[in-house]
Amino acid sequence: MAGLFAASFALYIQSTTMMEAAMGETKKTKVLIIGSGPAGYTAAVYAARAMLEPVLVQGIQPGGQLTITTEVENWPGETEIQGPDLMVKMESHAKAMGAEVITDIITDLDLSKRPFIAQSDSGTVYEAAAVILATGAQARWLDLPSEEKFKGFGVSACATCDGFFYRGKEVVVIGGGNTAVEEALFLTNFASKVTLIHRRDTLRSEKILQERLFKNPKIEVLWNHAVEEVLGDENPLGVTGVRVKSTVDGAEKVVPCDGFFVAIGHAPSSELVTEQLKLHSGGYVWVDPGSTRTSVEGVFAAGDLTDHTYRQAVTSAGMGCMAALDAEKWLAEQGEAE
Numbered sequence: 001m002a003g004l005f006a007a008s009f010a011l012y013i014q015s016t017t018m019m020e021a022a023m024g025e026t027k028k029t030k031v032l033i034i035g036s037g038p039a040g041y042t043a044a045v046y047a048a049r050a051m052l053e054p055v056l057v058q059g060i061q062p063g064g065q066l067t068i069t070t071e072v073e074n075w076p077g078e079t080e081i082q083g084p085d086l087m088v089k090m091e092s093h094a095k096a097m098g099a100e101v102i103t104d105i106i107t108d109l110d111l112s113k114r115p116f117i118a119q120s121d122s123g124t125v126y127e128a129a130a131v132i133l134a135t136g137a138q139a140r141w142l143d144l145p146s147e148e149k150f151k152g153f154g155v156s157a158c159a160t161c162d163g164f165f166y167r168g169k170e171v172v173v174i175g176g177g178n179t180a181v182e183e184a185l186f187l188t189n190f191a192s193k194v195t196l197i198h199r200r201d202t203l204r205s206e207k208i209l210q211e212r213l214f215k216n217p218k219i220e221v222l223w224n225h226a227v228e229e230v231l232g233d234e235n236p237l238g239v240t241g242v243r244v245k246s247t248v249d250g251a252e253k254v255v256p257c258d259g260f261f262v263a264i265g266h267a268p269s270s271e272l273v274t275e276q277l278k279l280h281s282g283g284y285v286w287v288d289p290g291s292t293r294t295s296v297e298g299v300f301a302a303g304d305l306t307d308h309t310y311r312q313a314v315t316s317a318g319m320g321c322m323a324a325l326d327a328e329k330w331l332a333e334q335g336e337a338e
């Protein structure tokens with residue numbers, strides 16, 4: 001029921017706000033927030049409460065990454081809430097505080113002069129004194145249809161988020177870099193057995209991590225295999241194993257498991273600013289340490305877009321708060337806050 005409510009509410013929001021954003025108008029705002037994940041909505045709450053009348057553009061995934069998961073158990077104040085429901089609450093909160101939330105996609109952003117100009121999919125042009133970038137990141141997936149089917153029902157890209165659900169169970173991790181090894185080690189805190197599957201015969205991760213991995217009695221490494229299909233039950237929907245194929249001789253076999261963790265990396269959604277802002281390797285937006293200030297004055301960044309380490313809803317929300325406070329201070333210095 002909760003899911004149905006979320007879906008219909010999201011549709012309602014979409015139909016009303018799309019109308020608002022249409023017709024090629026120019027919308028002026030003190031603060032333009034790009035992105036509607038935990039970072040964007042938290043920034044909107046704080047900016048609205050600071051009387052900055054923020055405009056938030058939701059993008060192609062209103063509500064962000066949490067809309068594609070089920071239970072969230074680590075959002076303070078909620079012992080268990082469905083990801084989409086949490087994001088509907090955040091959206092309502094931002095609106096209740098006075099933020100204008102618009103379903104639209106920013107297609108081009110000019111940060112070379114002020115006011116900053118954003119072009120959008122609907123034809124609306126946004127003119128902003130300050131910009132908060134909260135466009136998040138996307139986990140890299142294998143792009144198997146079976147992986148898609150079981151996302152949130154045994155397939156995950158976040159051990160920190162979902163490892164807890166696999167207490168005493170067997171899990172598979174796919175990947176060969178630092179992320180995969182760290183996720184495999186982390187999962188041994190819960191799982192009875194962790195199988196790390198890698199398509200080559202060596203790992204790319206740091207040697208010290210490899211040492212810890214090989215020493216851990218709960219971890220088995222399956223070399224030279226690629227995942228062909230995630231296997232599972234229909235009712236209730238859940239993973240029971242993965243079908244793998246040898247990259248050496250093509251032989252297939254099934255590895256039984258209850259959870260399947262894809263750890264082949266993340267891609268920050270920084271396309272709008274690639275040529276305009278200083279970035280970390282991997283495309284994450286650089287911010288002045290301890291703040292959300294980017295390399296362009298008046299432009300702030302928050303959440304997974306700038307964070308390659310923690311990547312959690314609560315840390316993103318925290319950075320969204322920081323971005324709104326940083327923007328407020330900067331606007332006041334420019335005489336633009338009132």
Ligand SMILES: Cc1cc2nc3c(=O)[nH]c(=O)nc-3n(C[C@H](O)[C@H](O)[C@H](O)COP(=O)(O)OP(=O)(O)OC[C@H]3O[C@@H](n4cnc5c(N)ncnc54)[C@H](O)[C@@H]3O)c2cc1C
Nearest residue numbers: 035036037038039059061064065106136303304311312313
């Ligand atoms: C399957 C899954 C399960 C997870 N479970 C948990 C969990 O249990 N607990 C936890 O703490 N974390 C969890 N996470 C991680 C958490 O979802 C992220 O850390 C968090 O959502 C990041 O928030 P964000 O606001 O930075 O960006 P995102 O949530 O990534 O949102 C980015 C937003 O930017 C918008 N956007 C992008 N490009 C544009 C554009 N051009 N114009 C306008 N808007 C744009 C998108 O539409 C989206 O709304 C999970 C992640 C996944 C994938």
